[in-house]
Amino acid sequence: MRIALEPRAPSALAGPLAVAAGLAAAAIAAVALFSAAGAPPAAVLTLVSEPLGSAWGLSETLVKTVPLGFCALAVALALKIGLWNIGAEGQLYAGAAGATWAALTLPAGGWPVALAAGALCGGLWALAPGLLKVRAGVSEILSTLMLNYVAIAGVEYLVFGPWKGADGFPYTAVFAEPWRLPILARRVHLGLVLLAGLALALWLLERRSRAGFEVRVAGASPEAARYAGMPVQRRLVQVLLLAGAAAGLAGAAQVCGVEHRLHAGISPGYGYTAIIVAFLARRGLLLSLGVAFLMAALAVGGDGLAMNAPGVSPAVVEIVQALVLLFALAGDALARWRPVVLR
Amino acid sequence: MIGAGLLLGVAVSAGAPILLAGLGELVAERAGVLNLGVEGMMLVGALAGFAGARATGDLWAGVACAAAAGAALAAVHALPAAWLKVDQVVSGLALVILGDGLTRWFGRGLVGQVAPSFEAAPIPGLSGLPLVGPALFNHDPLVYLSLLLTAAVGAGLAWTRPGLSLQLCGENPALADLSGVSVARTRVLATLFGGAMAGLGGAWLSLADTPSWVDGMTTGRGWIALAMVIFAGWSPARLALGAWLFGGLVALQFRAQTFGLEISVYLLKALPYLLTLAVLILASRGRWRHRLGAPAALGTPYTRGER
Numbered sequence: 001m002r003i004a005l006e007p008r009a010p011s012a013l014a015g016p017l018a019v020a021a022g023l024a025a026a027a028i029a030a031v032a033l034f035s036a037a038g039a040p041p042a043a044v045l046t047l048v049s050e051p052l053g054s055a056w057g058l059s060e061t062l063v064k065t066v067p068l069g070f071c072a073l074a075v076a077l078a079l080k081i082g083l084w085n086i087g088a089e090g091q092l093y094a095g096a097a098g099a100t101w102a103a104l105t106l107p108a109g110g111w112p113v114a115l116a117a118g119a120l121c122g123g124l125w126a127l128a129p130g131l132l133k134v135r136a137g138v139s140e141i142l143s144t145l146m147l148n149y150v151a152i153a154g155v156e157y158l159v160f161g162p163w164k165g166a167d168g169f170p171y172t173a174v175f176a177e178p179w180r181l182p183i184l185a186r187r188v189h190l191g192l193v194l195l196a197g198l199a200l201a202l203w204l205l206e207r208r209s210r211a212g213f214e215v216r217v218a219g220a221s222p223e224a225a226r227y228a229g230m231p232v233q234r235r236l237v238q239v240l241l242l243a244g245a246a247a248g249l250a251g252a253a254q255v256c257g258v259e260h261r262l263h264a265g266i267s268p269g270y271g272y273t274a275i276i277v278a279f280l281a282r283r284g285l286l287l288s289l290g291v292a293f294l295m296a297a298l299a300v301g302g303d304g305l306a307m308n309a310p311g312v313s314p315a316v317v318e319i320v321q322a323l324v325l326l327f328a329l330a331g332d333a334l335a336r337w338r339p340v341v342l343r
Numbered sequence: 344m345i346g347a348g349l350l351l352g353v354a355v356s357a358g359a360p361i362l363l364a365g366l367g368e369l370v371a372e373r374a375g376v377l378n379l380g381v382e383g384m385m386l387v388g389a390l391a392g393f394a395g396a397r398a399t400g401d402l403w404a405g406v407a408c409a410a411a412a413g414a415a416l417a418a419v420h421a422l423p424a425a426w427l428k429v430d431q432v433v434s435g436l437a438l439v440i441l442g443d444g445l446t447r448w449f450g451r452g453l454v455g456q457v458a459p460s461f462e463a464a465p466i467p468g469l470s471g472l473p474l475v476g477p478a479l480f481n482h483d484p485l486v487y488l489s490l491l492l493t494a495a496v497g498a499g500l501a502w503t504r505p506g507l508s509l510q511l512c513g514e515n516p517a518l519a520d521l522s523g524v525s526v527a528r529t530r531v532l533a534t535l536f537g538g539a540m541a542g543l544g545g546a547w548l549s550l551a552d553t554p555s556w557v558d559g560m561t562t563g564r565g566w567i568a569l570a571m572v573i574f575a576g577w578s579p580a581r582l583a584l585g586a587w588l589f590g591g592l593v594a595l596q597f598r599a600q601t602f603g604l605e606i607s608v609y610l611l612k613a614l615p616y617l618l619t620l621a622v623l624i625l626a627s628r629g630r631w632r633h634r635l636g637a638p639a640a641l642g643t644p645y646t647r648g649e650r
Binding site for chain 2: 004005033084086132136137138139141142143145146147149150153154156157160161272275276279313315316317318319320321322323325326329330332333334337339
């Protein structure tokens with residue numbers, strides 16, 4: 001007996017159905033986990049009502065959507081040309097450090113300067129893996145990931161060392177008012193608008209420019225792009241630079257908009273969650289923002305568990321995320337292939 | 344010379360988890376399966392090993408639990424990768440997140456608890472030898488196991504029939520299929536072996552290194568193991584050298600002061616990752632390059648009749 005796969009007729013419904021299957025399966029798993037932890041299965045609804053059921057929850061969800069969305073753009077953008085940017089987390093920290101440097105040392109300026117410094121540092125942090133990829137053929141999966149640990153160690157060095165605040169705790173001094181992003185409502189800051197603007201700009205760049213076209217061709221088939229004389233290597237480096245800048249903005253917006261100072265725990269892993277987001281959004285730039293909002297909601301819901309379902313560990317959020325990913329992946333494969341048992 | 348022997352000994356034992364996990368990944372990759380989930384599998388191994396040893400009071404029962412848990416998580420990757428042609432990069436990353444989430448979930452009650460732990464068991468007669476004694480023969484049993492398994496994996500891949508079939512699945516699955524080898528079954532078994540080995544690597548952390556359970560206690564060692572497989576050019580012997588080099592660095596983080604070294608703790612923290620990068624660059628350059636070779640069908644799904 002042997003299992004073989006037969007291709008199915010392509011269908012536009014396949015993708016969305018696969019994601020829906022992933023969500024449904026993960027919801028069932030969440031109910032099972034809640035029951036196992038002794039919480040009533042209905043407590044699962046906390047994961048929805050907490051982030052979306054009140055103005056406070058919605059505000060928190062939007063606050064988390066900003067860094068997650070910027071990072072998701074960083075991952076989705078790289079995926080367009082077929083690169084896995086696992087390093088958004090490190091690029092975020094590099095961006096946060098750059099913005100903090102601007103806010104704490106420049107004599108004049110304001111949050112736009114800080115954001116620019118953040119984007120620059122994030123971009124440079126991703127430039128290294130890009131150059132290593134085209135010059136030495138080093139796998140960007142490993143190089144971007146290794147640099148995450150380096151960036152976090154670097155930020156730890158800064159906040160435990162030269163940038164330590166006057167009170168001796170491992171975080172920097174608080175930013176002066178001009179270096180903070182304007183607040184829109186509650187804790188939601190201007191970063192949300194900038195995120196939407198960046199997504200739209202990148203989307204237009206991808207759809208309407210020659211460079212965007214070349215990136216899409218190179219992502220679909222590098223050989224075809226090379227054969228057509230497109231500068232694939234240069235585009236690879238440029239895409240990673242741009243992706244790093246987007247992730248750098250995540251960190252800059254987080255320190256200028258929410259934290260107002262730098263410390264080593266500014267990201268609970270936004271750069272990693274962004275990989276799930278970009279994959280579920282099928283590397284769509286605009287869709288990434290929508291999925292980032294949903295994942296942010298899940299994270300806020302996880303924070304709310306301590307109050308509403310004390311027996312349930314917030315780790316449930318991570319498990320649910322992984323299951324959504326795995327089931328969507330399997331659903332995606334099953335939508336393209338029909339398994340048949342041969343005897 | 345006693346100092347040098349001790350230093351080597353520390354490197355060999357701190358490198359053991361990277362070596363164990365790396366050997367498993369090496370076997371999976373030689374069969375053609377790329378599993379980026381090493382970090383997640385090490386985590387479930389570390390937790391299952393600790394919980395198992397605590398529940399039974401028996402260290403080797405804990406080790407068995409660790410291997411089983413690692414293999415179970417690997418199955419989540421192996422089955423879809425072998426039979427559903429899913430994207431192996433995404434599926435492997437999902438394992439990391441799943442392993443981290445599951446261990447945080449199930450490990451809550453075990454943080455701060457104690458379990459039996461492995462002690463150094465010097466090998467009589469050999470541990471007294473100069474240099475080699477402290478370097479190789481004054482360790483806990485799991486480190487000896489990592490040495491034995493390196494030899495076993497190397498010999499098994501090169502000289503046994505199943506080993507050669509496994510390599511064929513990674514190099515030319517169509518030819519393997521033609522010669523009567525079940526590519527899917529071989530790849531699944533190789534990936535499960537990889538998971539079990541990553542589990543053992545995790546168990547060393549929670550049962551020998553720092554006998555305890557801490558969330559996320561593998562701290563990137565799974566990723567380093569993945570990089571080491573590339574550095575080693577998919578050769579078990581060179582993998583051991585790489586793992587010990589990095590084991591030495593990880594150990595140095597905690598012992599720099601004892602050795603009287605004045606190095607920033609943050610630089611030491613970043614050093615293994617920077618060196619991994621350096622190694623990846625070296626591994627892809629000129630003289631090294633033609634001696635290294637990824638399995639031709641690494642990460643590529645196989646179905647009969649397709650090219």
